[in-house]
Every structure is written in structure tokens, then in C-alpha cells.
Amino acid sequence: MAALTVSGAPTAGEDTQLPELTVVVICYNDKDRLPHAIRSVQEQTLRHLEIVVVDDASTDGSAEVAQRIAEQDPRVRTLRLPTNSGGCSAPRNAGLEVARAPYVMFLDSDDVYDRHACKNLLLTAERTGADLVSGAVQRVKVTKQKQSGWYKRLFTRRAVYRGVRENTQLFFDPLSTNKLYRREFLDRNDIRFPVGVHYEDSLFSTKAYCHAEVIAVVPNVVYFWRVVHDDDEDAELSITQRRFEIQNFRDRVAVHRMIDEFLLSKGFADLKPYKDFKFVRHDLRLYLSDLPHRDADYQHELMRVAADYLATVSEECLALLNPVERICVHMIRRMDVQETLRTVDYLKFGYKLSTRLVERDGRVYWSDRCLDTAEDRDVMDVTVAGLHRLPFGKLPLYNEVTSASVHVGHLRLQGSVLNQLGRIPADAHLELFVVARKRGRVRRRRQRIEEVHHQGDAIGYSGDLDLARLLGPVDQDDPVWDLRLEVQWQGQVATSPFSVDPALVDGLRIPVRGRLGGAARTTVLPFVTTKLNLALEQAPDDGAVARAAARVNWLANKARLTLTWRTRTTFGHPALKRQAYRLFQRLPVQPGLAVFESHMGRQYSDSPRYIYEAAVQAGIDRLGLIPVWSHASRNPTAFPTAARLVLRGSWRYYWSLARAEFWVDNQGFPRHFTRRPETTYIQTWHGTPLKRMGFDSPALERASAATRREHKAMMRRWSALLVPSEYFVETFVASYGYQGRLVRHGLPRNDALVRGVDPEWLRAKKRELDLPEDRRLVLYAPTFRDRARRLGRRFNMPFKLEVLQRELGEEAFLMLRTHYLDVYKLTDRYRSFATDLSRHHDVTELLLVADVLVTDYSSVMFDFANTGRPMIFYTHDYEDYTRDERGTYVDLRDIAPGPVVADTAALVAALRDVDASHESYAERYAAFRARFCEYETGHAAEHVVKEFFEDGQRR
Numbered sequence: 001m002a003a004l005t006v007s008g009a010p011t012a013g014e015d016t017q018l019p020e021l022t023v024v025v026i027c028y029n030d031k032d033r034l035p036h037a038i039r040s041v042q043e044q045t046l047r048h049l050e051i052v053v054v055d056d057a058s059t060d061g062s063a064e065v066a067q068r069i070a071e072q073d074p075r076v077r078t079l080r081l082p083t084n085s086g087g088c089s090a091p092r093n094a095g096l097e098v099a100r101a102p103y104v105m106f107l108d109s110d111d112v113y114d115r116h117a118c119k120n121l122l123l124t125a126e127r128t129g130a131d132l133v134s135g136a137v138q139r140v141k142v143t144k145q146k147q148s149g150w151y152k153r154l155f156t157r158r159a160v161y162r163g164v165r166e167n168t169q170l171f172f173d174p175l176s177t178n179k180l181y182r183r184e185f186l187d188r189n190d191i192r193f194p195v196g197v198h199y200e201d202s203l204f205s206t207k208a209y210c211h212a213e214v215i216a217v218v219p220n221v222v223y224f225w226r227v228v229h230d231d232d233e234d235a236e237l238s239i240t241q242r243r244f245e246i247q248n249f250r251d252r253v254a255v256h257r258m259i260d261e262f263l264l265s266k267g268f269a270d271l272k273p274y275k276d277f278k279f280v281r282h283d284l285r286l287y288l289s290d291l292p293h294r295d296a297d298y299q300h301e302l303m304r305v306a307a308d309y310l311a312t313v314s315e316e317c318l319a320l321l322n323p324v325e326r327i328c329v330h331m332i333r334r335m336d337v338q339e340t341l342r343t344v345d346y347l348k349f350g351y352k353l354s355t356r357l358v359e360r361d362g363r364v365y366w367s368d369r370c371l372d373t374a375e376d377r378d379v380m381d382v383t384v385a386g387l388h389r390l391p392f393g394k395l396p397l398y399n400e401v402t403s404a405s406v407h408v409g410h411l412r413l414q415g416s417v418l419n420q421l422g423r424i425p426a427d428a429h430l431e432l433f434v435v436a437r438k439r440g441r442v443r444r445r446r447q448r449i450e451e452v453h454h455q456g457d458a459i460g461y462s463g464d465l466d467l468a469r470l471l472g473p474v475d476q477d478d479p480v481w482d483l484r485l486e487v488q489w490q491g492q493v494a495t496s497p498f499s500v501d502p503a504l505v506d507g508l509r510i511p512v513r514g515r516l517g518g519a520a521r522t523t524v525l526p527f528v529t530t531k532l533n534l535a536l537e538q539a540p541d542d543g544a545v546a547r548a549a550a551r552v553n554w555l556a557n558k559a560r561l562t563l564t565w566r567t568r569t570t571f572g573h574p575a576l577k578r579q580a581y582r583l584f585q586r587l588p589v590q591p592g593l594a595v596f597e598s599h600m601g602r603q604y605s606d607s608p609r610y611i612y613e614a615a616v617q618a619g620i621d622r623l624g625l626i627p628v629w630s631h632a633s634r635n636p637t638a639f640p641t642a643a644r645l646v647l648r649g650s651w652r653y654y655w656s657l658a659r660a661e662f663w664v665d666n667q668g669f670p671r672h673f674t675r676r677p678e679t680t681y682i683q684t685w686h687g688t689p690l691k692r693m694g695f696d697s698p699a700l701e702r703a704s705a706a707t708r709r710e711h712k713a714m715m716r717r718w719s720a721l722l723v724p725s726e727y728f729v730e731t732f733v734a735s736y737g738y739q740g741r742l743v744r745h746g747l748p749r750n751d752a753l754v755r756g757v758d759p760e761w762l763r764a765k766k767r768e769l770d771l772p773e774d775r776r777l778v779l780y781a782p783t784f785r786d787r788a789r790r791l792g793r794r795f796n797m798p799f800k801l802e803v804l805q806r807e808l809g810e811e812a813f814l815m816l817r818t819h820y821l822d823v824y825k826l827t828d829r830y831r832s833f834a835t836d837l838s839r840h841h842d843v844t845e846l847l848l849v850a851d852v853l854v855t856d857y858s859s860v861m862f863d864f865a866n867t868g869r870p871m872i873f874y875t876h877d878y879e880d881y882t883r884d885e886r887g888t889y890v891d892l893r894d895i896a897p898g899p900v901v902a903d904t905a906a907l908v909a910a911l912r913d914v915d916a917s918h919e920s921y922a923e924r925y926a927a928f929r930a931r932f933c934e935y936e937t938g939h940a941a942e943h944v945v946k947e948f949f950e951d952g953q954r955r
Contacts, residue, residue: 019050019075020103021118021180024095026088027109028056031065033226038069038076040112046119051076052098054091057084062109089193089200092176096192099183106177110226117222121180124216128160131185131212134170135222137178142228150175150225156796157877159217164209168274170217171209172282174202178223181208194258198251206259206275210268244294246301249287253309256283260312273317280313280321280329288328289348292341292532299337306332322802322829323382327366330379339369345398345499349531351828352499353396356457357387357420364388364421384809386832388421391770392489394831395423397496399485401534404504404526409511411465411526416458417487417496424489426454431488432461435495436470436536439480445470446486459487467512467524471536481536482529498534505534577654578672584658589678592624594662594949597669599686601632601648602820604639605842606666607684607722607941610748612640614941615949623949628656638841662948671710675717680948683718684747687859688728688932691783692887694735712737722747722944724862725934731889745943746936749844753866754938757848765849769837775813778911779850781843782874783858784819785881795822798876799904805833807908817846819858852914854907857881857892862932868925870918871898872910878902897925 023041027034034053041051053076055063063080070076079094092106103122107113121133137150149155151172161167176193186192189211193200209215242248256279263272284306291299310329318326328343345352358368364383370376387396403414413434424430432449447470449463471481484495505526512524523539594615596608615625620642627643630653639645646652657663657673666686675681694700700708720741723729729742746754766773784795795818804814814834818824826836837846843860847853853864853871861871873896875881882888893900898921899910910917918925 019048019101021046021049021122022095022099022101022104022183023049023051023107023118024092024099024104025051025053025107025109026056026091026095027053027058027062027066028084028091029058029060029062030109031058031060031062034062034065034109035069037107037109037112038066040115041107041118042073042075043115044113044118045116046122049075049118050100052095053078054095055080056091057081085195087196087198087200089195089197092193093195096183096186102183103180104183104186105180108177111177112224114221114224116220118180120218120220121222124158124218125180125182128214128216130160130214130216131182132208133180133216133218134173135178135218135220137173137175137223137225138221140224140226142226147224150178152794153796155217155219156798157219157880161215161217163213164215164271167215168271168277170215171206171271171275171278174205175223175225176201176204177225179205179208185212194255197255197258198248199255202255203258203262207262210263210266210271243287243290246298246305249302250305252283253305256309273314273320276313276317277320280310280317280325285348288340288344289530291344293530303332303335303337303340307335322806323385324366326379327382330370330376334370336369339367342367346396349533350497351396351831352398352497353387353418353420354398354400354499356418357382359388359421384806386809389772390832391492392423393492393494393770395420395494396828396831397485397487397494399496399498401498401500401504404500404508404534406508406510407464409467409513411467411508411510412463413465413498414460414462415498416455416460417485419454419457419459422457424459428489430459432459432463433486433488434463434465434470435484435486436481437484438471439482445472461485467510467536471512471524479538483534483536497531499532500528500534502528502532509539574649577649577651580651581654581658581673584655585674585676587659589661589676590626590659591661593626593628593656593660594664595628595630595646595656595660596643597630597648597663597665597667599667599820601630603841604629604631605749605844606686607748608664608666609842610751610844610941611664611682611684611944612643614748614945616642618942618945618949623945625662625949628660668714669717671714673717675719680719681717682944682948683721684749685721685732688724688862689732689735689859690857690861690888690890690892692735692889693732695737696731696735696889698887716740720948722940724750724936725932727932727934743943743947744935746933746938746940747863748941748944750863750866750933750936751938751941752844753847753863754933754936756867762849765845769815769840769849770835771815771849772813775811776851776914777815777849778812778852778854779815779817779846780854780874781817781846781858781860782819782856784821795819795824797824799874799907801830801834803904804908804911805830808911809833812911815846815850817843852911854911857888865897865925865929866933866936868929870914871896872907872914873898873900874902874907875900876902895924895928895931897921897928 025037025041038051038053041049053066053070055066055078057080063078066076066078070078077098079098081091081094085091088108096104103125105118105121117135121135124130124133136152136155138147139150140147154169154173159167161170164170186208189207191204191207191211193204197203259275260272263269263275287302291302294302310333313329318329321329324343324346328340328347331339331343339355342355345354355367358365360371363381364387365371365377365380366382367380370380398418399415401413401415405412430452432452433446434449435444435446437444447463447465449461451462453460483498485498487494487496505528508526510524510526512522524536525539526534526536529535596612598604598606598608612627612629615623615627620627629639629643629645630648631639631645632648634647636645646656657669660679663669663675663679663681664684666684694711695708700711715736715738718738718740720743721733721738723733723742723744724747733742763773771777809832816824816826816834816836816838817840818838820838824836824838826834840846844863847860847864847867850864851869853860853869854874855861855871856873856875861873864871873892875892878892899917901907901910
């Protein structure tokens with residue numbers, strides 16, 4: 001390469017103090033976005049850095065843009081390659097050679113940094129001595145204006161690893177641009193980007209991971225990666241987005257062969273199975289997702305190249321895959337395109353089960369193909385996936401459209417649903433419905449399918465869809481509707497999308513009378529989504545009448561929404577309601593009126609529920625009670641129908657609280673509600689604290705005097721506080737400075753846990769929740785993280801579910817219960833092993849059916865101890881939690897009445913050995929119950945009813 005000139009380099013007499021960090025920004029023909037990338041570095045909170053902009057012989061003026069920026073900022077230096085290199089490696093290497101700082105980072109011209117990225121990574125490197133530090137990435141989908149995290153599970157917490165062997169999952173993050181590197185480390189190990197190779201990051205990062213003695217990870221977002229998809233016709237696609245070119249796959253496989261050569265020649269052969277695991281689960285699956293959309297030549301060539309490379313994948317790698325992934329590899333090796341596509345249906349298209357399962361000798365196999373040898377049967381065995389044990393409502397039905405046509409404004413569909421393993425008897429009475437949901441809306445519309453018949457191992461159907469009725473008013477600009485088939489049998493409902501060959505609906509147009517009372521028509525077009533599912537979209541308006549109708553509907557909608565908003569904001573303003581509340585309080589207290597609330601109206605649960613039910617059992621009329629339940633949802637479910645329900649924050653809510661004789665809750669009514677002297681406020685609080693609470697917590701310790709006064713005023717409203725133990729008095733009561741009445745009879749929500757329940761109740765509850773009766777039920781109930789909430793991070797599963805399913809799927813079933821402040825979506829691939837019960841109203845019911853509790857720092861440990869059943873404590877972030885969260889009153893490791901584990905392997909071992917370990921913890925368990933469940937007798941709710949609601953006890 002010809003000699004390069006670096007513009008902006010220090011000269012004699014200038015300040016030559018070395019910067020702390022060099023950021024290499026590479027660019028080719030990107031003059032419009034380049035300034036944004038550079039600006040994201042210039043505005044970093046780390047100020048003492050240098051920016052080296054390397055132009056790869058651009059022809060659009062990018063080099064001149066960089067030069068003008070360098071003239072304005074002495075920290076910016078520019079360098080231009082004499083000829084275009086055709087990739088990212090040469091410019092990055094060139095920038096690395098002229099970098100002056102002891103640390104270096106890389107940035108592409110179409111991406112940007114978070115403003116704290118450089119400081120976060122540099123401070124971590126200096127604190128830990130790491131050779132490289134990695135931070136979280138947000139993928140910015142340009143055409144859809146959406147963001148999503150890149151392999152978020154790698155960045156849930158700060159971590160320091162003594163080499164990549166301590167966390168081989170790091171191979172799933174091959175990016176070079178979200179990392180900071182020690183320059184001396186790169187030079188010492190001769191780590192540079194390979195020139196003339198696509199997917200250069202994969203080889204560069206693998207070398208860095210393998211040679212690094214210390215690797216650090218921070219959970220902070222450092223990089224915003226701009227992604228353009230191939231459906232954007234105006235955008236130039238990056239190399240990674242050109243998967244429709246078969247050479248792109250060849251290039252990716254070629255770089256993996258280079259990685260293999262490096263691993264084998266440099267003493268890292270033991271890491272190849274983990275690198276191959278990443279290839280199968282990430283790289284290969286990217287291309288398999290597109291495979292159904294490609295022509296036969298592409299499919300055959302991809303299978304050939306993949307099969308050739310997968311021949312080098314070891315059994316150790318295959319053991320890391322889930323059963324369907326192993327079958328996919330097996331079918332690719334056999335060059336079986338159709339069976340490979342069926343695995344793609346399941347792995348990438350919403351767990352569609354388009355294969356035909358077979359059962360032989362008590363085992364379930366993917367299909368009846370490839371079962372000749374013991375080795376083949378072992379690969380095809382999917383018994384551990386538990387598909388045969390799923391209740392009907394959770395079955396992954398495969399629904400295929402075989403014919404689609406238009407008839408007099410109706411869409412006529414014919415198709416069939418696979419009846420896997422003959423689960424539905426031939427004489428079963430079925431009801432089938434088509435369900436349409438407009439995207440962005442919750443409401444669904446249904447239409448019955450009249451023609452349903454059994455045909456061999458499938459259920460056939462035929463129906464005419466009246467789209468005018470099914471879709472409802474067509475009153476938005478270009479709406480899209482998703483369609484699903486709903487199958488009802490024996491009170492259970494299973495649903496499935498309509499899988500369809502795009503050729504069946506290509507060119508179909510359906511006229512629909514949907515505007516101006518049916519006077520104007522619009523046109524609906526069937527189309528096929530990327531997952532090969534049938535959907536409908538409104539065609540662009542064509543003609544003056546259609547455009548006028550669309551305009552009239554738009555104006556009518558806007559007027560309706562504006563009127564609704566005006567009405568609600570004027571007559572429902574909180575300030576107006578607060579003034580009215582003070583007036584309502586001048587009215588006499590209504591004797592017996594009792595307002596119950598749990599978790600700010602979110603649930604019918606916890607101690608308020610069990611106090612209410614104890615009052616019902618004692619006789620509401622005899623007690624003279626008028627129960628009112630507060631709810632936060634406009635469509636409440638699971639609340640008692642015998643009580644009056646009021647929407648939290650509504651006029652009725654204000655009226656009820658102002659005139660109630662009793663308030664009963666477990667968290668706190670809104671702070672602006674003052675309690676009148678005639679009202680008794682029974683506070684049941686929702687948990688015994690492990691973490692610091694009240695004025696012991698850092699948040700309130702640092703709070704303003706006004707905030708502290710508000711909290712004290714809220715505590716003073718309480719007339720009585722229910723207490724489960726003296727530990728609760730020493731911690732929670734003391735932390736809030738509460739000096740009112742203490743009721744030492746335990747917590748009503750724990751009564752059933754102490755006394756136990758009838759076996760028939762347990763069986764009925766398991767049926768209601770679709771829980772198996774032949775496996776051990778493991779409840780995983782973690783608490784929330786204050787820091788994650790502050791940073792806007794969503795809950796991520798801290799252990800590997802697929803490992804638990806593989807190791808324990810035959811003997812255990814997992815019930816997930818996240819904290820109500822957290823949100824997590826459990827994917828359908830785990831439906832045979834796990835279920836998400838986070839939205840179930842009452843956690844006490846889940847504690848009653850659970851055989852084992854797995855938790856971290858949640859107060860449910862103190863409740864579950866009343867059952868005497870085993871507990872396991874999964875504390876993967878113990879040091880971070882105790883240091884960065886609120887801190888704890890006691891060290892969990894000193895008091896835990898069960899194993900304390902920190903990784904997936906240890907959790908699996910603890911669950912396997914749960915009975916033996918429970919016996920070994922018997923003495924510690926007894927001490928735990930004696931300390932934290934001191935006043936739990938199983939009759940707390942009865943005591944509350946007697947002490948507060950009986951006539952002789954009232955004020």
C-alpha cells in the first residue's frame with residue numbers, strides 16, 4: 001500500500017500529550033451520516049480522546065467532510081486510503097497503526113455511540129485490568145423505526161471473566177464496534193482485521209476472546225447499530241444484509257473455516273464446539289429463515305455448502321443444541337430439503353409443527369423418516385420436548401391453506417389442521433373460527449367456519465369469510481389484519497396462524513363495503529408475511545369517492561377522539577377529584593363500607609383477599625359490611641362478583657374512600673387521600689423484607705426533606721399494621737418509623753400455606769393452570785432490580801432455560817412468576833417444560849401448588865417457608881445486588897434454608913438433588929421458620945375479622 005498521510009497529526013510545538021483513548025471511525029461514500037458518527041464521539045463525556053477518521057477512497061466527498069470537521073476540532077485526525085479496499089479491515093487496521101492512545105475503539109460511519117460509551121468502557125478497563133471490555137448494543141431498524149437489544153442476555157450485569165472459557169456464550173457477540181481494546185494486547189498477540197475477507201469481525205473477535213486473559217462486560221448500552229433490511233428499496237444494503245446472495249453464505253462459512261484453523265493451530269481446539277454452537281444457532285439460522293423464500297437452486301447450493309461444513313461439527317457441539325436443532329443439522333447433512341424446511345417452520349416461524357410426529361415404543365419421534373438405525377432414532381427422538389404431554393390449549397397446531405379464492409366480496413379458504421399423534425378423536429365435536437386482529441389493536445373479531453370434517457390425520461375445513469363483518473369498519477389509513485384459526489374442543493382453545501403458499505393469494509383483490517355506512521367501497525389484499533402466514537391489508541384508495549370516504553372517516557374519528565379526550569380531561573382531572581374528595585369527607589361515614597385493594601388495584605390477591613374471604617365466611621350481612629374492591633384495569637378479571645368493583649382513580653373510587661369505615665390494602669392508597677378519624681386503615685404489607693426498606697433504603701436516605709415528610713405522613717394514616725415476626729418489627733417497622741398499633745397474628749395470605757389445602761383443590765388448581773400432575777412443579781419467582789428499572793432494562797432470564805429443559809424436562813415443570821413490575825415473554829419453544837404465570841392474580845395459589853421454590857432475594861421465601869417445602873436460591877448477581885441495589889438486612893448466604901447457587905449447572909444439580917439437600921438443611925430450615933414466621937398460626941384472617949369487623953370491636 002502506498003504511503004499514507006495523516007492530516008491533523010501533532011507537529012512540533014503543539015500539545016503532544018497522549019490521549020486516553022483512540023476511536024477509529026471508518027467511512028466509504030457516506031458523507032451524510034459521517035458527521036453524526038463523528039459528533040457522537042466528540043460529545044462523549046470522556047473528553048481526552050482522539051478521533052481518527054479513515055476514508056476508504058470515497059468518491060462522494062466524504063474525505064472532504066472529515067477534513068472540514070478536523071479543522072474545527074484538534075482531536076480529529078483524518079487519513080485516506082489511496083484505493084478502495086472493498087471492506088472494513090484495511091481502514092480499521094490503518095487507523096489502528098496511527099492510534100496514539102493506550103486503548104482503542106472502532107466505529108462505523110453509519111452508526112453512533114451512546115454519549116457515555118467511552119467513559120464506561122475505559123473506566124471498567126482501568127478498574128479490572130481487562131484486555132477488552134464489551135458493552136450492550138441497540139440495533140436500530142431504520143425502515144421500521146424500532147430498536148432492539150443485541151444478545152441482551154450477555155449484558156444483564158457487570159461481569160469479569162478470566163478468559164473466554166469462563167463464559168463461552170461471548171462467542172455470540174462477534175462485533176468489534178461495541179468493545180474497547182488494550183492497544184498493547186492487540187500488538188502483542190498480532191491481532192488485526194483480515195484483509196480481503198467478509199465477516200472480518202468474527203475472526204478478529206475470536207482471536208481477541210481467545211488471547212484475552214481478562215474480559216469485562218458492562219450492561220450499559222454503548223453502541224447504536226443501524227440496520228437496513230432488504231425490503232428497503234432505496235437503501236444500500238450492508239454485507240450482512242445481503243443474505244439473498246448465495247456467495248454471502250459461502251463467505252460466512254469461509255471465515256468460520258479460518259476461525260477453525262486458528263483455534264486448532266493456536267491451542268484453542270477445546271473452544272471449537274462452542275464456536276460451532278454459535279454458528280448453528282446464530283449464523284446458520286439466519287439463512288435458514290430465508291430458505292423458504294429462495295428458489296430451488298439457492299436452496300440446493302446452501303444445503304450443499306452447509307452440509308460440507310457441518311460435517312466438521314463434533315458431537316460435543318450437537319449435545320449443546322436443542323432436539324429440533326439437532327434434527328435440522330441431521331437433515332442438512334442428508335441433503336433433505338423438505339425435512340429441513342419443516343425444522344425451519346418450528347425453529348424460526350413461531351414453532352409451527354408442520355412435520356408429522358410418530359410414537360413408537362413409548363418414545364416420540366420427529367417423523368417416520370430416518371428411524372432405521374439406533375443413531376438415527378437417537379437424533380430424531382423429541383420425547384424430551386414434551387410435545388405429546390401438552391394440554392390441547394397449548395398444542396402447536398399446524399394449519400395449512402390449500403385453496404384461496406374470491407367470491408362476491410368474500411374470501412373463500414380451504415385447508416387442514418394436522419392432528420398430531422391422533423390427539424383429537426375422529427368423533428370429536430369441534431368448533432372452528434377465523435379470528436382477525438387489526439395490528440396495533442387488542443380487539444379481535446371472529447367468524448365461525450361451518451364446514452369441518454375429519455380426513456385421516458388432519459382436520460379439514462372450508463369457509464367463506466365475509467370481510468365486511470370480520471374486519472369491522474375500515475376507518476384507518478392502510479390497516480393490516482392478522483388472521484388465526486381458533487379450534488375449540490372440550491372447553492379448551494388452541495390457535496394457529498394460516499400457513500399459506502404465496503402463489504395461492506398472489507393477485508387476489510377483495511372489494512369490501514366498509515365506509516360511509518356501506519355506501520363506499522375499499523379493497524382488501526391478502527398477502528403473506530415473512531413467516532409465511534396469511535394476513536390482509538387495505539389497498540391504497542383509488543378514485544375520488546374512495547378518497548373522499550377515507551377523508552370523511554378520518555375526520556369523524558378525529559372528532560370522536562378529540563371530544564372523548566376533552567371530556568375526560570375536564571371532568572376527570574385529578575385536581576378536581578381531590579377537591580371533591582375533601583367535600584365528600586364532610587359527609588357521614590357509611591357504616592360497614594370497606595374498601596379493599598391489592599398491589600394498587602392490579603390484583604385480587606394477598607392479605608386483602610384473604611381478609612375479605614374470611615369476612616364472607618363469617619357472614620357479610622352479619623358483620624354489616626359493604627365490601628368494595630378497587631381494580632386498575634378497565635376490564636377486570638378474577639375479582640369477586642359479590643363485591644362492588646370500582647376503577648382505581650374513578651369518581652366512585654374517590655367517593656368510596658372518602659366515606660369508608662375501613663381501608664384494607666397491602667401497599668398504599670394514593671398519598672393525597674387523607675384518612676378521616678372515623679376510618680380504620682388496616683395495612684397488611686406485601687412482604688417481609690430482605691432488602692433494605694423505607695428510610696433505610698438509599699433512595700429515601702438521599703431524598704429531600706419534603707419527600708421524607710410525605711412518606712411519614714403516609715405511614716401515619718395506618719391504624720394498624722399486621723406483623724408476621726419480630727424480625728419484621730426490627731426491620732420494616734423500624735425503617736419507616738411506624739409507631740402505631742401492631743397486630744401480631746401473622747399475615748392472612750399465609751394462612752393456607754400454614755394449614756395446607758384439600759388435595760382436590762390442588763388437583764383442580766393444576767387443571768385450571770394447565771399444570772402437569774406427573775412432574776415436580778418448580779416455581780421460579782425472582783424479585784425486581786431497582787437499577788434495571790432506572791435504566792429502563794427489561795427482565796431477562798438469568799439462567800439457560802434450554803439447559804434446564806434438556807436436563808430436567810422428563811421430571812420437572814417450571815412455573816415462571818416475575819415481579820409485577822417486570823415483563824417477560826416466555827417463547828413457545830418451552831411450552832412443554834415451562835409456563836408463564838406472572839399475570840396470575842395471586843402468588844399464594846402458586847406457592848400452594850409448587851413442590852419447590854427457586855427465588856433470589858424475593859420476600860416469597862419467607863411466605864413459602866410456611867409450607868416446609870424445599871427452596872433453592874439462584875443468586876447469580878449477589879455481589880452486584882448487595883452493592884448496587886438497596887443492600888440487605890441479613891446476608892442471605894448465612895440464613896438460606898436451601899442451596900445458594902449462581903449458574904445454570906449448579907441450579908440443575910440442586911434441583912436433581914433437591915430431596916437429599918432438603919434433609920441436610922432441616923435444622924437450618926427450622927431456624928429460618930422460627931425467626932421469620934414467628935407469628936404465623938394459620939388463622940390471621942380470622943383474627944382480623946374478629947378484632948376489626950365484629951360490632952363489639954368497632955369504634
